Amino acid sequence: MKKICFDHNATTPVADEVFEAMLPFLKGEWGNPSSIHWAGRGPKKAVDAGREALCKFFNCADIETIFTSSGTESNNLAIKGLAWAKKDKGNHIITTRVEHPSVLNTCKALAKEGFETTYLDVDADGLIDLNSLEAAITPKTILISTMFANNETGVLFPIKEIGAIAKKRGVTFHADAVQAAGKTPLDVQGLKVDLLTISGHKLYAPKGIGALFVRRGVRLTPLIHGGHHERNRRGGTENVAGIVALGKAVEIAGRDMAAESERMLAMRTRIEKGMQARIPHVKINGHLEKRLPNTVNISFEFVEGESLLLNLDMKGIAASSGSACTSGSLEPSHVLTSMGLSNEMSHGSVRFSLGKSNTEEDVDYLLEIMPAIVERMRSMSPLYAASK
């Protein structure tokens, strides 16, 4: 059976070019980039080249980048690091209800230290209201942290506009661009962000490497104290192979993004139109246009998401769901409920996230098998019978 992945927002496979680029630094070029002798020279050069590629991707200077272990670490460093560094100036943070747990739980943890967080609501399309954002800013506000693109729905926040408000009011602005990177342009100058998070494994580099853009002049208190690495902002001998991989991955992303986005968008549109044409009672979640080209989140009314995922898995298709039954916590997706979806509609949600491996044939196959799966699960559902 052919295996098809429609779950690229969860993670992506390491691209061949990336794998080839990083391999010498796992075997052969094993030195410490901080060493001045022969063994360290190759790795040092590689770390510098990786940073240069990242700077080009962000459109920033080399001193404005920090390599980390993940998107989660970058988000922690941005939020805690900024909050600690600015605690004499204020204790108020603004974020949104639909952030990734690495932002929400970081803000929650800071509450124990006296920091207060305002969580902005989103509307039915998953978007925030910029007037509410402005109104939430107080003289104590030190940080605005929002995602660039939502991992569950793909909804894009108006980063440029948020950045303009933050700048006008003198508040530092952090964007979690983990899902946006490689799918939409990220020029930090045009966007007026002060801090920006990316993660390697969402753009065809391996797991365990991330990065943070830190605008010149923005001070962060380190999370990890150690040596002089990353200009004293993140201790620990560099993950050389990971940095090389991330450098290669963002280079490829920059090169291929325009064409790939167009290809994704065409497939995404076919999935949306195809599902709506073939299956009654479906709803596309999130703003119809302001969304990543690769992400579609659909609720299939009267059925539960995990049972749909199991059926898809039996047919070789990997996808994910915002259902309470798949969450481990038994809570439905906080993103979908914040958008006003009923628990039942969140239950029946499935996210298809496209990536490089996907083809039009994959979409054909998905559209071919999905109606029967939904129909079978509906025929078993007491809610479906009751609705008729």
Added chain:
Amino acid sequence: MYSEKVMDHFSNPRNVGEVNDADGSGTVGNAACGDIMKLTIKVEDNKITDVKFKTFGCGAAIATSSMVTELVKGKDLNDAEAISNATVAEALDGLPPVKMHCSNLAADALHAAIEDYKKKTVK
């Protein structure tokens, strides 16, 4: 993460639907995750002669629903009443810990259906 038996009952659920002219019917919701199951039974001479289910829920919820119908078909009401969520989970070779609560749905719906039958027959 699911046992082969769970996947078997999930892929080929037994006794889906609703019994015609049911003698007892139980609909329960799962407080933990919000899922719903409806179980209908036909009773003759104190025996469950027919049983069917409809479930809105995860893989484990559907498999336990299917399994409970198999376990009670042909059984005495007393024996059927003794079936607990643990009985159902065991019959499926176990469930992942986070999915144990799903088996409550099946046991609760069964007990609700028997209760409903008793209420109707006590004249």
